[in-house]
Amino acid sequence: MSLVARTLLLLALLGGVFAQAHAGVANAPGANLEVALVTYGPGETYWERFGHDAIQLRDTVSGESVNFNYGVFDFDESGFLLNFARGRMHYLMDAAPSELDERFYVQSGRSVTRQPLALTPDQAAALRDFLLWNLRPENARYDYDYYADNCTTRVRDALDRALGGVIRKQLETRAGGMTYRQQTARLMSAQPWLMLILDLGLGPYADQPLSAWQESFLPMVLQRELAHVNIDDGAGGTRSLTGEGTLLSPNRLDVPPDQAPDLRMPLAVAGLVFAALLIVSARHWPTGLALFGTLYLVAAGIVGVLLLVLWTLTTHHSAWANANLLLFNPLAFLLLPSLWRARRGLAASRLADRILLLQLIALAAAMALHLLPGIVQQNQPWLLFAIPCWLALSWSMRRGLRRLG
Template identity: 75%
Template sequence: MPLIGRLLLLATLILGFASTAHADVANAPGADLEVALITYGPGDTYWERFGHDAIEIRDTVSGEAVNFNYGVFDFDESGFLLNFARGRMHYLMDAAHSEDDEHYYVETGRSVTRQKLALNANQAAALRDFLLWNLRPENARYDYDYYVTNCSTKVRDALDKALGGVLKTQLQARRGSMTYRQQTARLMSAQPWLMLILDLGLGPYADQPLSAWQESFLPMVLQRQLASIQVSDGQGGTHPLATDEQVLSPNRLDTPPDAAPDLRLPLGLAGLAFAMLLVLLSRIAPTMHALLATLYLVLAGIVGVLLLALWLFTTHHSAWANANLLMFNPLAWLLIAAVWRARRHRSPTRLADTALMLQLFMMLAAVAMHLMHGIVQQNQPWLLFALPCWLAMAFTCRKNSRAA
């Protein structure tokens, strides 16, 4: 929708202005309102991989239908990139005519599913009133979080509020099917480099068992969960909340896998191959060994600095207390000189020797922590990658120390 048209729509909805000829969404009686959940499937671009959703409010008399969604952000906001890095992102609520809102998703090949919800007249009116209040400029902005406050959880919470807490009561009593880490890896598997970066950066928070309520941070999970919700029929019985589900536009893109990929074998093999290459090069091509070892140490130190920064200086709580810091940290930089000394068959300095012993101790501590009861961070793939790399680094440095 053009910007001017969208602004006019927002003004109309917020002010409750309507033609004298008929009512519209803003002031129709609750009995004339139909509520639906609109779910959009994942897109090709990495920021679209989690999908999206919106609440549709339709006036069955006038035919007007408006989609309310919580997925708008403003690149022009002062300090946007800095706030993004620090985990202090601000998102906005928005509204648009349903056909206009759904047009983009149809054009890009993403699925569009409409799920009609059985809210009574009072609940529908209360939901509409809350959404209009939330749409006001002073209320539209909210602090975004990938997992606990996003476009899907805001839609879920608005529906739960209108239903008097029924959603939360029923969904909290059910176990989720995956963790935050597993869902993230599953949806990002089409971009392997990004999937690996995210998996490396996620801490133990991402591995906590989830309830169905928490797992509904994903739009398609929320859609699936609503299909199983029972609500009161007003006569002492219950009936399904979702009364009808229609695929308005089928998916024409690659579908994400049903399960997260198992990274243990590929990363374990990569670590073993890298370690064997280090040992081989230390014997036949010392300069190449030094270059390759330096690359590893520089990257390990950079990763450690970034993990520390995420923990100490941002509100990305899903990255806090990351046990991968025991394997990748700035201590690695103290060993760079040692690998070049090894090229000339010279012993490492006392500082480098101490740093190497400390790194091996931390590596063993990471393995031990993972085996302890109650340690929940699922970082086996990175343990399998880092362990042979550090052992090979220690072996080549010690071998040259003995030769010297």
């Protein structure tokens, strides 16, 4: 549905189209409201890989059913791309008839699951009133964060608000199963190059141990964790918040793996192969060394610039203090002239000598940081890739071609 059509629906909900007695969700008494969590499986496009969800309110008298979600963004917003790059993304809350909202996901081959929630009439009415307030144009926009404030955490928080904090209280005491990094790699594994780029760009924030509350930034995790939440049954006991979920439409797409792929061996092998290529080229094909070395240094410099920009000029806090800056940094560009000197059998310049020494010290520092106690950035795959490449390049520039000269 287009943003214009969604806006018209929003105005209809707020403006009284459903204002007739018991005519719909907007004015139904709480006793007539059924509340459910609707969870949509991951899609094929990269921004759909995390899945999606919505809060469904249904008036049992009129039969009207509306899905409320927090996943709308507007490409036509002024400065959208610049704000996206800077980490200042603006998302919108949205509402649509349940059948219309779910039809898109069914047609896309994504699973649709409805999970009823046992809210009291007062809680259901309070949730409805909050969602309608939040749906107003002046309240619908929010600053999006991939992990801490996204379309699922907003759904989670709205439910928690209606239940008086019960969800948060219980899920914060439960340990999560994965870190932000592991969940990201798992869900993005269908796009390997994008998965590698994201893993390279994530800093130590992505490796902190998570509670079930924090890990519920993902729709499928929230769906699973809500089944562990118990609420007061009104008779001195407790009952489960959720009823038995109903699969409204099966998944017809490739399912993400249960665990994140282990990147250590593939990147270690890639690093060793590239290092061997540099050493062989240094001995037998000087021009090849210059070409392969240039490819590595330019890539390392570009990555270093991007990591530095993410840390210092954006609000992408998940990328701050990235230890991969010790492995790939802008100083790599300064080695290019000496690399091409080495092609003619000439020794590296004094500047290049110092940069190479500094880079080797940076490698040692990166390894030392990884061994420190506490929250350590899980960048072993990139250590295993970068260390043999830098060692081979340093040897080639300082020793390999000098013998030829």
